[in-house]
Amino acid sequence: MSGVLFFYVSLYSKLKNTMGNMSYCRFENTLNDLRDCYNHMGNPDELSGSEKECMLDMIDLCKRIADQYEDVDSDDEDEDMDPAGGHGIDSHV
Numbered sequence: 075m076s077g078v079l080f081f082y083v084s085l086y087s088k089l090k091n092t093m094g095n096m097s098y099c100r101f102e103n104t105l106n107d108l109r110d111c112y113n114h115m116g117n118p119d120e121l122s123g124s125e126k127e128c129m130l131d132m133i134d135l136c137k138r139i140a141d142q143y144e145d146v147d148s149d150d151e152d153e154d155m156d157p158a159g160g161h162g163i164d165s166h167v
Contacts, residue, residue, distance in 0.1 A: 108136075 096103075111132065118126055 108132075 111129070115129060118129065121129065
């Protein structure tokens with residue numbers, strides 16, 4: 075993980091603990107943020123160096139998530155999903 079991304083993740087964690095984590099809308103909020111990032115990926119030349127690095131880290135994480143959950147049927151809400159996928163997702167993206 076890049077040093078800049080680690081800084082932001084650490085800062086976010088501290089703010090999240092201060093502001094309270096609304097786990098009931100974690101995925102909804104993250105999906106909205108991810109869509110916003112996706113909509114601004116068209117011209118990476120307009121990004122700062124650290125933003126480019128974080129964009130690449132995010133793409134890598136999205137690929138890992140897609141690979142890990144490729145067999146999940148989104149129509150089956152009762153499916154038992156192991157968030158760690160049995161091999162422990164870490165923050166080294």
